[in-house]
Amino acid sequence: MSEHLRNQVVAFMLSEEEYRVVSNYLTKYNISNRSRWCREVIFSHILRMLDQDHPTLFSENEMRR
Numbered sequence: 189m190s191e192h193l194r195n196q197v198v199a200f201m202l203s204e205e206e207y208r209v210v211s212n213y214l215t216k217y218n219i220s221n222r223s224r225w226c227r228e229v230i231f232s233h234i235l236r237m238l239d240q241d242h243p244t245l246f247s248e249n250e251m252r253r
Contacts, residue, residue: 202210219225244251 213219214222214225
């Protein structure tokens with residue numbers, strides 16, 4: 189069985205206003221696991237960007253013609 193241990197720490201700072209917005213969101217949607225929510229939000233954004241940034245055969249300008 190392959191275990192994916194989470195032993196790397198990522199820390200970031202928020203302003204009071206940003207923290208209140210996040211806290212209100214978590215409370216409103218009854219989210220109790222803040223770490224899991226952060227991972228899901230971050231990775232969904234990363235995967236969406238990677239999907240949009242895939243290499244193409246032609247440049248964007250050539251495809252618009």
